[in-house]
Amino acid sequence: MTPSWILDIFAAIMLAVAAVSAGRLAAARPWLQGTQAVLADTDVSHLLMAIAMAGMLTASLRTLPNGAWEVIFAALTVWFAYRVIRDAQVSGARALAGGHCAPHLIHAAAMLYMFLALMAPAAHGSGGMADMAGGMSGMGTLQLPFLAFVFALLLIGYSIWDLDQVSGPGASGHYSLATARMVPAVAVLVGAAGGPGAAAASVSADGSSSPAEATDAQRVNASIPTGHAGHGVLAPWVATTCRIAMGATMAFMLLIMI
Amino acid sequence: MSEIAAAGIRPRWRSSLDAGAEMARGAPDVRRVLQLALAAIWLLDALLQYQSFMYSTAFSQMIGATASGNPGAVASPITWDATLVSHHAVLLNSIFATIQLLLAIGIAWRPTVRLALAASIAWALGVWWFGEGLGMILTSGASPVNGAPGAVIIYALLAVLLWPADRAGMPAPFTAARAIGAPVARALWLVLWLSLAYFALLPANRTPQGLNSMIAGMESGEPGWLAALDRGAASLVAHQGLAASIVLAIALAVIAVGVYLPASAAKPILALAIVASAAIWVFGEAFGTILTGGGTDPNSGPLLILLALAYWPVRAVITTPARTTLAPVGANEGTTAS
Numbered sequence: 001m002t003p004s005w006i007l008d009i010f011a012a013i014m015l016a017v018a019a020v021s022a023g024r025l026a027a028a029r030p031w032l033q034g035t036q037a038v039l040a041d042t043d044v045s046h047l048l049m050a051i052a053m054a055g056m057l058t059a060s061l062r063t064l065p066n067g068a069w070e071v072i073f074a075a076l077t078v079w080f081a082y083r084v085i086r087d088a089q090v091s092g093a094r095a096l097a098g099g100h101c102a103p104h105l106i107h108a109a110a111m112l113y114m115f116l117a118l119m120a121p122a123a124h125g126s127g128g129m130a131d132m133a134g135g136m137s138g139m140g141t142l143q144l145p146f147l148a149f150v151f152a153l154l155l156i157g158y159s160i161w162d163l164d165q166v167s168g169p170g171a172s173g174h175y176s177l178a179t180a181r182m183v184p185a186v187a188v189l190v191g192a193a194g195g196p197g198a199a200a201a202s203v204s205a206d207g208s209s210s211p212a213e214a215t216d217a218q219r220v221n222a223s224i225p226t227g228h229a230g231h232g233v234l235a236p237w238v239a240t241t242c243r244i245a246m247g248a249t250m251a252f253m254l255l256i257m258i
Numbered sequence: 259m260s261e262i263a264a265a266g267i268r269p270r271w272r273s274s275l276d277a278g279a280e281m282a283r284g285a286p287d288v289r290r291v292l293q294l295a296l297a298a299i300w301l302l303d304a305l306l307q308y309q310s311f312m313y314s315t316a317f318s319q320m321i322g323a324t325a326s327g328n329p330g331a332v333a334s335p336i337t338w339d340a341t342l343v344s345h346h347a348v349l350l351n352s353i354f355a356t357i358q359l360l361l362a363i364g365i366a367w368r369p370t371v372r373l374a375l376a377a378s379i380a381w382a383l384g385v386w387w388f389g390e391g392l393g394m395i396l397t398s399g400a401s402p403v404n405g406a407p408g409a410v411i412i413y414a415l416l417a418v419l420l421w422p423a424d425r426a427g428m429p430a431p432f433t434a435a436r437a438i439g440a441p442v443a444r445a446l447w448l449v450l451w452l453s454l455a456y457f458a459l460l461p462a463n464r465t466p467q468g469l470n471s472m473i474a475g476m477e478s479g480e481p482g483w484l485a486a487l488d489r490g491a492a493s494l495v496a497h498q499g500l501a502a503s504i505v506l507a508i509a510l511a512v513i514a515v516g517v518y519l520p521a522s523a524a525k526p527i528l529a530l531a532i533v534a535s536a537a538i539w540v541f542g543e544a545f546g547t548i549l550t551g552g553g554t555d556p557n558s559g560p561l562l563i564l565l566a567l568a569y570w571p572v573r574a575v576i577t578t579p580a581r582t583t584l585a586p587v588g589a590n591e592g593t594t595a596s
Contacts, residue, residue, distance in 0.1 A: 001310040001313060001314075002308055002309065002310050002313060003313065003348055003352070006308060006352065141551070145481055145549045146481060146483075146484070146549060149545070149548055149549060152302070152305070153298075153302070156298050156301050156302055156305070157298055159301070160294050160297045160298045160301060160362070160366045161294060163297075163363065163366035163367055164290070164294055164366050164367075164368065167366070167367045167368040167369060168368055248301065248305070251301075251302075251305055252305045252308060255302075255305045255306055255308075255309060255548075256305075256308060256309050256310065258309075258548065258549060258551050
């Protein structure tokens with residue numbers, strides 16, 4: 001079976017991601033941003049997913065009952081599906097291929113799938129996260145393995161794409177990573193005040209951003225207090241790196257539980 | 259230079275692109291997208307290598323089995339490798355998986371793409387011998403349906419074809435020709451697909467039940483729906499081994515010469531290559547047996563698809579030391595030949 005020290009390494013990475021995400025939330029103080037507080041959703045989802053995955057990977061780490069995680073990830077899946085649909089209304093299918101929210105939707109849906117697919121065979125256990133962890137280290141399997149494979153492929157694809165983007169000299173506008181650099185602060189503020197359309201108009205002026213990218217920039221930057229955007233732990237590449245680590249870890253978990 | 263020579267996807271009015279400006283825009287070109295697909299497959303391989311199965315004795319037995327039927331000079335190192343893996347399964351398998359993980363990261367991370375591609379060639383060649391028994395091409399059991407000439411050698415081929423360099427002043431009618439030139443790229447394609455056609459006609463594959471047994475043998479451990487697909491495909495070729503092998507060989511030979519045809523004719527043939535590769539992947543390789551929990555890689559199907567995409571005709575790109583220029587419209591249209 002997969003050595004426990006490998007699972008522990010992945011668990012440690014997830015705990016680091018959780019700590020960074022908590023740090024980003026603390027630094028951004030979204031609770032002081034009024035209606036823009038919802039824009040911290042990606043960091044909240046990173047924090048929750050990382051904790052849940054660490055609990056799955058290490059039997060000794062007890063977090064929430066499986067049922068609670070199912071509710072949480074079902075809610076996150078619905079939320080990000082709504083965000084993707086809203087992006088798609090602005091930029092069409094591009095929101096699915098390279099949009100800001102599509103990877104988060106896949107992450108949330110994959111987490112929900114993992115809990116639901118493993119719940120049935122583990123139903124005779126205590127019902128806690130140890131069931132999942134015990135299932136992994138004991139090489140339990142997921143129901144509908146093809147779905148696990150598809151999720152793993154999607155997660156791997158997004159992780160590799162993110163890695164390319166985070167290492168690019170100019171980086172793409174598809175992700176928050178680049179838009180923080182490319183979009184003038186004034187344009188973001190105007191966009192935030194005027195809605196997605198206003199943001200789109202202001203960003204498209206350089207000829208390299210789409211309306212969807214503009215809304216991404218608006219969301220990401222608007223969630224960060226003025227003067228802090230793109231610096232330190234709030235730098236967009238930090239969130240992207242967290243997403244890469246989570247995507248790869250999630251794909252790993254799905255594959256070893258097939 | 260000109261990592262971003264976006265052949266065939268740029269509007270006519272932008273016939274001359276400054277590579278630096280394009281890099282700053284961050285829009286990946288076709289070759290970069292294919293490199294990323296290759297990186298994704300390496301990452302998939304790495305994660306599969308961490309599965310429980312790979313830490314069991316079954317993994318070393320699987321390696322050892324590839325020695326069977328190979329000449330002694332090829333088989334002996336494989337047997338030695340299998341023995342070594344069986345004695346140090348945890349350490350060696352973890353190293354194998356981590357190397358593949360680093361290859362994936364290296365290809366996806368732009369500053370290290372050359373280093374990682376070069377390393378992937380060396381690694382792939384080693385695995386081709388020590389892990390896949392040279393794809394069994396020296397045995398009587400090689401078949402395009404079961405993954406010959408070995409999935410991992412196609413990784414190496416792709417790394418060469420997708421190498422991030424351009425031949426200055428040479429038009430590249432397809433992505434795979436950008437680094438090594440169209441004649442060499444076409445020759446590599448021809449050799450690969452003609453070898454697949456040859457393997458399809460090996461005596462073991464021409465027997466009445468040869469293909470049937472091979473496909474039916476993939477059922478074990480697969481989910482019900484995939485096992486049913488395999489059973490259906492196997493029943494289609496039951497007692498039809500000779501006819502099926504001939505049809506398959508003809509299709510593969512047509513694919514082999516397809517890249518020498520004009521673009522209008524090459525595209526349908528490359529589409530046929532993609533469809534054939536997908537069919538091989540699903541019916542012959544059962545997704546690389548990944549769904550059984552014992553697959554080390556997705557096998558050759560996805561790699562052949564990636565290869566076909568690298569040969570898809572695009573508007574010719576002429577590179578110079580400072581600029582990447584699209585050839586005038588029509589200059590290379592209608593033919594993939596340079």
